[in-house]
Amino acid sequence: MSVIAPNFKLSGFIKSIIDDVVWFLLIFSLIGFPVIMMVLFFIPMPVIDGELLTPFLAFTYLADPTRTLPIVQAFMTTDMFKVMAFPGFGFAALLAAGTIFVERKMLAKLQLRVGPFYCGKVEGILQLAGDGLKLISKEIIIPAKADKPIFWAAPVLFVASAAAFVALIPVAPGWVVADVDMGLLAVFAVIGFFPIVTILSAWSANSKFPFIGGIRALFQMVSFEIPLILSLLGVVMVTGTLNLSEIAASQSSFPWIVFLPVGAIVFFITMLAELERIPFDLPEAESEIVAGWLTELSGMMYGLVQLGTYLKLYAFAALFVVLFLGGWNGPMIVPPFPMDLATEGIELGPVTAKIGGLEPILSQVITQEMLNGTLMFVLKTVGVIFFILLPRGVFPRIRIDMLLSLGWTKLIGLAFVNIFIALALVYAGVLGPGGLQ
């Protein structure tokens, strides 16, 4: 007779649980609690409602969870929250993950395939989580003759550069991680790091396919940086500032794409080349050189590079939105939150449910402007990302000499045309002081 646990006794089971609880409480009160107190002694705590947040105060929150709302508010105004969650990494990574799924599904529909289908029952909605788990659990194989320090560092550096790019993007009024006065110049400086990381990663693998892909990526990125920078000078001329938040705020009446369509087109094409998207995906040309400069990367290193690529895609699309499509500006479509619910509470017959601390968080942090700005920004960014993904299902890859001649002759010429248009608009008085804006 097979029994799973032949000597099972309920009393023994309960005794073991009680033993564990007693030991946990003993060790926690003797060691854990003093350690927490000692750590808290050195960390400056926020002042909430004129009262310093001490651990003893924090314990009273257990009895009344709504009193934690001021802590949430204080946390949401910290730099840490901005870097980790909302306008920074978390928000961008969420959009990037959505982009990967939509790309696979949309390309499949374009080419009359099914795409991810089985994971998660509904249209393969969990495919991304499955792929992520697979990448995390895979072994990282390093080529025997690779230059190990550079090979290990390159994916991390790639994600770090992409995250630095994301940090410069203003999402809603006042919601930007790094509000740099020279924001656009900082963008140029950050973009300059991608070819370095790419060529170092490609060289360090000590293999032919990555090296060819890396050199192609270097050619492509460095030569397309010039039309990229030139195409954005027109926007700087008509706004007179390099700060990305001010550029976005200056488009409250109309977006700059109305006046500078040539610059927008040039920037979009250079964006495709910088992102190595089809039709400019020569560095990763899978039908010629396996996977280009990604060939030797495996496991989570490949996953990091993919994450960095899609963060970069989001950042470029967001930059297009900020510079040419008006950023967070748009019609106010988010309804105002009924404030009397927060100030007076909800009456449910004899009972009145009132949540204290909801009113300041709604009027200071999550305001109507912030929600509407974020919604407008996300809608425009998703639209631009759609147009970045679309060529992949439609166009073939172009030759490298066509690519270089396109970048060096046609796009630079068009970028200068755009600069002259901007100059004419400013000097004719259409824009700038005395003009429309």
Place this chain on the structure above:
Amino acid sequence: MADAAFLALAVITIGSAIAALEMRSLIYGSIALMGTLGGIAGFFFLLDAPFVALFQLAVYVGSIAVLILFTVMLVKRELIFKKIEDRKRKFAGIGLMLIVMVSLGAVFLDSGIKTITTDEPAVNFRDIGTDFVTYYWPALILMGLILAGSVTGALVLARREDVENDQRVS
């Protein structure tokens, strides 16, 4: 705070400059050169000149260092460089460096610059632009002509005569 940042930047800049010279591997040497150029950008940040600092990053680290890296990758080191190293050269080099540093330091100490106040407002790049198109306009035009001439010359040099017109990409 500014002192600590200055010291750290100085260590990074000089350390990576020495590393760039002394590294046996050329790739690591050029990475160390990037560290030096980035450290100089950090000095510009400390001096409240973010405009110059970001251009230093974009141009020197982003373009020139990449160019050096690219060149180094295509070079077979053993074929070009022959290692010449003896004690005399080494000590002569160190002595030359000491002489240059001491004389430069004497010039700086003599010039009366002892302290730098770091709470000055940042340099306004709009003023630089205004100066360029008003007082310094001959210099601006001269620079423009030189740049145009060099770009035209580069295009002429890069033009290949052996490629027929029908082979060119339309």
